[in-house]
Amino acid sequence: MNIRQFAERSGVSADTLRYYEKIGVLRRLARNPSGHRQFDRSDLDWIAFVLRLKATGMPLADIRRYAELRSQGPATEAERQALLEAHARDLEKRIARDRRHLAAINDKIAFYRQH
Template sequence: MKIGDLARRTGLSAHTIRYYERIKLLPYATRASSQHREYDASILSWIDFIGRLKTTGMPIRDMLRYARLRERGPATEEDRRVLLEEHRATVRAHVAELQACLAVLDTKIAGYAGLDTVETNHDAAERHKRAVREGLAGPGGH
């Protein structure tokens, strides 16, 4: 398939495909007699995989390392597994951090949905600080 077809099927721009090829994240395409790049359909699964690595935040240097290992064949499977396991640990930590942030957002949204009955500790502390600054806090400051 030509680069335009590959771009349409993957959602990448032709420029990005050429860039990935130049930095060796993608193998060089064969050239047709017209000198246009010709890509085999098997490249689609590789592009999907590197897209997922990118989405999970894998640095391009690690993607390049993985691509070099992959190019060397089955003898590098252990190294590739280790690289992916390390990245998976990073992704899991990031997901946990995002889940904690989501819980804070959910609590905040729930608080705003029922302002009369729900107040977060942060909101209460801020209201108390304001009252102290304005001299409105009663005995004990609570």
């Protein structure tokens, strides 16, 4: 796929894809003979994972670090796992906090319904 096709399929703008490549989130992209980026299914899987990390609040610096470790191969699996475990703990804390906020909002809604 070229960048336009990849952008359409991934839901990520071409500008964002170029930025992700520039900062190292997208690495080792294939190029055609004229130098244009070429994407494949593995790139779609990777960007979907990046989007999931981003949607769950992982800082871009941590996503970049994860991408860097990923590019270094299997020897970095323990460090990648540790990054994901730390992110999961942070996400669980945010979810718990959001549940408390939601409960307070629902209490207020119940108050208004009674009046």
